[in-house]
Amino acid sequence: MITRLQIDTNNADDIIYRTITIQEQKITLVYSEVLTSGANVSEFVLKNLTKIIDEKITITTDLYTFFYNSLPSHNIKKIEDYTDLQTKLWNGYVIFILPDDSCFGMEIRASLDRGIGKAEAEVSIRGPKDAFTENFNTNLGLLRKRLKTSNLWTSTLMIGKQTQTKVGILYIQNIAEKKLVTEIEKKLNKINIDGIIDSSYLKQYLNQESAIFPTIMTTERPDLAGMALLEGKIIVMIDNSPYALILPCFFIDFFHTPDDYYQKPINITFIRLVRLIAFFIAILIPAYYIAITTHNYDSITTDLLVNFLAQRKTVPFPALVEALLMTISFEILRESDMRMASTMGTAVSILGGLVLGDAAVSAGIISPIMIIVVAISAISGLVFTSIELTAAIRWWRIIFMILATLLGIYGIFLGIILLTTKLCSINAFNKPYLAPFAPFIFSEQKDSFIRLSNPKTIKKRNPLLTKKNQIRGR
Amino acid sequence: MIKKIITLVFILLLTTSCNAYTELSDLGITSMLGLDYQNEKFIVYTTIIADRDNQENKDKYKTYHATGKSLEEAFENIYIQNSKKIYLSHMNLLVITENIIDQQLTTMIKHFLTNSEYRNNFQIVTIKNNLEDLFNQEITAEEINKLILINQKESGTTRSIDFESFLKDILIDRNTILPTIKLEDTLSLEGFTLIKDHQLYGSLSNEEAILYNFLSNKIEKTSFQGITVYENETIINSKKNNIEIMINSTIDDQSEIYQKELKKALLNLLTTYQQKQYDLLKLEHKIYQNNYSYYKKNKDILSKLEFHIEIHPTIKNNYLEEVITDE
Numbered sequence: 001m002i003t004r005l006q007i008d009t010n011n012a013d014d015i016i017y018r019t020i021t022i023q024e025q026k027i028t029l030v031y032s033e034v035l036t037s038g039a040n041v042s043e044f045v046l047k048n049l050t051k052i053i054d055e056k057i058t059i060t061t062d063l064y065t066f067f068y069n070s071l072p073s074h075n076i077k078k079i080e081d082y083t084d085l086q087t088k089l090w091n092g093y094v095i096f097i098l099p100d101d102s103c104f105g106m107e108i109r110a111s112l113d114r115g116i117g118k119a120e121a122e123v124s125i126r127g128p129k130d131a132f133t134e135n136f137n138t139n140l141g142l143l144r145k146r147l148k149t150s151n152l153w154t155s156t157l158m159i160g161k162q163t164q165t166k167v168g169i170l171y172i173q174n175i176a177e178k179k180l181v182t183e184i185e186k187k188l189n190k191i192n193i194d195g196i197i198d199s200s201y202l203k204q205y206l207n208q209e210s211a212i213f214p215t216i217m218t219t220e221r222p223d224l225a226g227m228a229l230l231e232g233k234i235i236v237m238i239d240n241s242p243y244a245l246i247l248p249c250f251f252i253d254f255f256h257t258p259d260d261y262y263q264k265p266i267n268i269t270f271i272r273l274v275r276l277i278a279f280f281i282a283i284l285i286p287a288y289y290i291a292i293t294t295h296n297y298d299s300i301t302t303d304l305l306v307n308f309l310a311q312r313k314t315v316p317f318p319a320l321v322e323a324l325l326m327t328i329s330f331e332i333l334r335e336s337d338m339r340m341a342s343t344m345g346t347a348v349s350i351l352g353g354l355v356l357g358d359a360a361v362s363a364g365i366i367s368p369i370m371i372i373v374v375a376i377s378a379i380s381g382l383v384f385t386s387i388e389l390t391a392a393i394r395w396w397r398i399i400f401m402i403l404a405t406l407l408g409i410y411g412i413f414l415g416i417i418l419l420t421t422k423l424c425s426i427n428a429f430n431k432p433y434l435a436p437f438a439p440f441i442f443s444e445q446k447d448s449f450i451r452l453s454n455p456k457t458i459k460k461r462n463p464l465l466t467k468k469n470q471i472r473g474r
Numbered sequence: 475m476i477k478k479i480i481t482l483v484f485i486l487l488l489t490t491s492c493n494a495y496t497e498l499s500d501l502g503i504t505s506m507l508g509l510d511y512q513n514e515k516f517i518v519y520t521t522i523i524a525d526r527d528n529q530e531n532k533d534k535y536k537t538y539h540a541t542g543k544s545l546e547e548a549f550e551n552i553y554i555q556n557s558k559k560i561y562l563s564h565m566n567l568l569v570i571t572e573n574i575i576d577q578q579l580t581t582m583i584k585h586f587l588t589n590s591e592y593r594n595n596f597q598i599v600t601i602k603n604n605l606e607d608l609f610n611q612e613i614t615a616e617e618i619n620k621l622i623l624i625n626q627k628e629s630g631t632t633r634s635i636d637f638e639s640f641l642k643d644i645l646i647d648r649n650t651i652l653p654t655i656k657l658e659d660t661l662s663l664e665g666f667t668l669i670k671d672h673q674l675y676g677s678l679s680n681e682e683a684i685l686y687n688f689l690s691n692k693i694e695k696t697s698f699q700g701i702t703v704y705e706n707e708t709i710i711n712s713k714k715n716n717i718e719i720m721i722n723s724t725i726d727d728q729s730e731i732y733q734k735e736l737k738k739a740l741l742n743l744l745t746t747y748q749q750k751q752y753d754l755l756k757l758e759h760k761i762y763q764n765n766y767s768y769y770k771k772n773k774d775i776l777s778k779l780e781f782h783i784e785i786h787p788t789i790k791n792n793y794l795e796e797v798i799t800d801e
Contacts, residue, residue: 313525
């Protein structure tokens with residue numbers, strides 16, 4: 001087995017082979033120097049083995065039982081076969097190869113993860129600040145800390161031929177639908193790829209359709225994940241990824257944040273309505289501006305029309321081209337700001353602002369009103385934490401702009417019909433995406449775009465997510 | 475499925491006139507339109523907003539004029555002079571001469587009704603002078619509209635009429651009035667122009683216009699023979715051929731003189747136009763609505779009408795004056 005391993009790993013320098021003779025029996029320790037903690041290996045394995053040798057302790061049972069009882073480790077597992085050996089080796093186990101070629105592994109993983117930090121993509125104003133990390137066990141711990149119930153079940157899979165990434169499906173068994181869990185397990189079991197590097201890899205396999213709008217939410221906040229589990233949703237957690245997947249997600253879920261439940265309901269109602277308005281502004285405002293300056297001049301007052309006329313007189317491009325130029329410039333600026341090191345980020349922002357703002361207007365390339373329109377639209381789109389929803393808004397913004405150029409306000413209305421039809425046709429794991437509006441679920445309206453003040457009134461869970469335990473608090 | 479979507483999109487594109495696309499810079503936004511009829515030709519004047527001076531926050535205008543045997547020909551001749559597409563939906567004011575009212579009112583109305591680009595919310599006025607005098611000076615539609623609105627509120631010598639209400643009166647009652655302007659050294663108001671049966675009938679002077687506004691309950695503030703009227707309410711009731719007119723006014727002084735003189739002037743106006751067979755207050759229509767049986771039985775109701783006017787002035791309390799007088 002050792003020879004086979006050496007050949008397979010091309011005699012990798014980081015794999016250590018250490019043979020120890022205990023009572024004339026040769027035991028070979030195999031471990032990865034980079035994945036195991038050297039200090040702990042010395043302290044908990046080698047020290048104990050040398051103690052056994054020095055004190056000439058008699059081994060009366062089989063070697064596995066003896067070491068299982070005597071070595072101080074929280075996790076000792078028997079190794080079934082060569083594949084299992086490789087898996088354990090690359091997961092930070094110290095492999096004990098006994099004289100009869102049987103093996104067992106002792107977990108002495110090195111801490112290659114960063115500590116629990118703050119959520120960076122989803123900022124918390126009032127709520128807990130901890131976030132998931134790249135360590136599966138830590139993430140599971142963060143959830144178990146919040147849901148101290150035996151009903152939180154997990155089932156784990158190893159996905160990826162080369163990466164053998166640990167993927168966990170978490171759910172509260174007396175709330176979540178077993179059918180949904182089974183469906184997710186089936187989909188994950190079907191995956192046949194080289195490796196899973198991040199949770200986003202799994203999305204394309206779990207998504208049922210290629211809709212632009214997301215049906216799976218990613219989160220790095222354990223509080224949001226906990227809330228989702230209590231609703232009857234499923235969490236898919238992936239080792240080496242700080243983002244967990246929440247599924248299924250409805251359209252309304254992307255307008256909610258965990259902080260909505262930490263503040264006064266009346267304030268949250270206002271904020272949610274603002275988010276809804278921001279959604280429509282982000283999609284429609286450039287298209288509306290194009291429509292009123294190319295087709296439907298009579299829908300605005302004369303003063304405003306003359307104002308637009310005066311601003312656009314020096315611009316050589318049609319309104320659609322101007323809008324697309326501005327939109328693309330904004331996206332370029334956003335991308336470069338994300339990729340740029342923070343030390344240069346400020347310079348890029350200033351350059352972008354000056355170039356896109358002042359200089360472009362002075363040069364007569366863009367009109368000032370177009371900058372305002374595209375800026376308001378872009379900022380409104382950034383209200384949402386979900387990158388997929390922001391991307392979907394971007395695409396639909398362009399579709400609406402083209403429709404407005406062709407058909408004016410009539411085109412915008414056609415686009416709205418198209419968008420509504422598309423949203424209604426999306427299924428999030430066989431559940432309608434526009435729930436609780438279509439189909440209309442009265443009990444869910446109390447926590448949709450409004451939030452009622454008394455938590456006692458939001459007693460029932462979403463009937464689409466669970467049928468077996470609809471009343472909260474049971 | 476995809477074929478169906480493509481077919482649908484193709485049909486939509488063909489049926490929904492996406493060739494209506496025009497850039498804003500190619501649009502000539504019309505602010506004011508003037509119509510005249512001389513020597514059997516229509517004369518059209520138009521003022522287009524060409525630009526805006528952002529520093530002074532003022533609009534810059536350009537005026538065009540053309541003639542034609544028909545209104546459509548005249549408009550086409552304007553398009554020839556202009557590099558921009560004339561856009562009429564934002565028109566604020568229509569100025570017409572007495573010639574148009576007298577000779578081609580029906581043609582003018584037909585033109586506006588058949589052209590879908592016009593909205594009916596622009597104001598309409600008559601002008602005593604030539605249109606050329608008005609359009610050659612830098613007088614904007616906003617200035618004329620404001621002149622009428624302010625006088626409507628402060629002096630009661632005129633009233634703004636939009637095209638919608640003008641149409642309603644002319645098509646249903648066949649008579650209407652239009653505010654009249656005159657340009658001498660400055661722009662001024664000249665009472666009303668009267669229209670009957672789609673033709674020019676006459677005019678009301680500024681004083682007669684005030685009396686007319688009294689009768690039509692359109693006075694907000696005015697002055698009558700030196701007496702300031704702060705508020706006014708006129709109620710007209712009809713019982714067969716008896717027309718009872720009650721006027722409740724708040725004035726500043728001299729209630730007896732006000733009562734006597736106003737009653738005399740109103741009666742004089744009503745009887746003058748009764749003799750001329752001009753239904754100034756559309757009373758026939760009122761009788762038709764309120765007392766159809768009487769209307770049906772009697773012909774020439776206008777000449778049989780008897781007017782009874784009661785005026786109830788209230789002196790406005792002037793506490794300051796009382797205090798000063800007491801002291």
